[in-house]
Amino acid sequence: MTYVVTENCIACKYTDCVEVCPVDCFYEGENTLVIHPDECIDCGVCEPECPADAIRPDTEPDMDKWVEFNRKYSEMWPVIVSKKDPLPDAEERDGEEGKMEKYFSEAPGEGG
Numbered sequence: 301m302t303y304v305v306t307e308n309c310i311a312c313k314y315t316d317c318v319e320v321c322p323v324d325c326f327y328e329g330e331n332t333l334v335i336h337p338d339e340c341i342d343c344g345v346c347e348p349e350c351p352a353d354a355i356r357p358d359t360e361p362d363m364d365k366w367v368e369f370n371r372k373y374s375e376m377w378p379v380i381v382s383k384k385d386p387l388p389d390a391e392e393r394d395g396e397e398g399k400m401e402k403y404f405s406e407a408p409g410e411g412g
Contacts, residue, residue, distance in 0.1 A: 302337040302358050303347060304366040309333055309354035311403040312390040315383045317346035317355060328380035328409030329373055331387060336374035337367050351386075352394045378411025 310332045318326045318333070325339035326346075335346075337358070347355045358367050393399065 301342045302340040302367065303335055303342065303344065303355050304337060304358055304363060304370045305332065305334050306354050306356050306366050307399050308352045308395065309350075310399040311393040311396070312352045312354070312386055313384075313409075314351045314354075314386045314390060315380065316349040316351060318380050319383045320345045320349050321381075324379055324381050325374070326380050327374040327377040328411050329377050330405040330407040330409055331403060332405075333380065334370040334373045334377065337371050339374075352390075373406070376406075377408040380409065380411050382412055384412075 313332055315333065322343060322345070323339055323341050325336045327334050327336060335355070347357070356363060356366070387393070393403070
């Protein structure tokens with residue numbers, strides 16, 4: 301099992317989760333985070349830290365696409381280990397439908 305970041309992180313990018321991760325397996329895109337599924341040790345400490353409820357175990361239904369999404373971008377983006385401010389419209393975007401099509405950017409974040 302592994303944990304993955306799902307669509308609700310897009311356009312929110314809360315980073316509370318990165319500070320509690322004992323293995324630094326979060327990676328930062330311009331407007332979302334991902335978890336490297338091969339580096340995650342399945343400890344689960346990140347899941348309750350996410351204000352947007354965007355971190356889910358891969359054992360839930362229909363998570364295969366999110367495992368691959370997280371794998372793909374974790375190999376392209378820089379690691380993030382420090383908490384940063386969420387995106388300016390995070391509260392407004394939290395829970396919004398269709399965020400992948402509306403907002404997702406493949407551009408890397410700054411990391412750090």
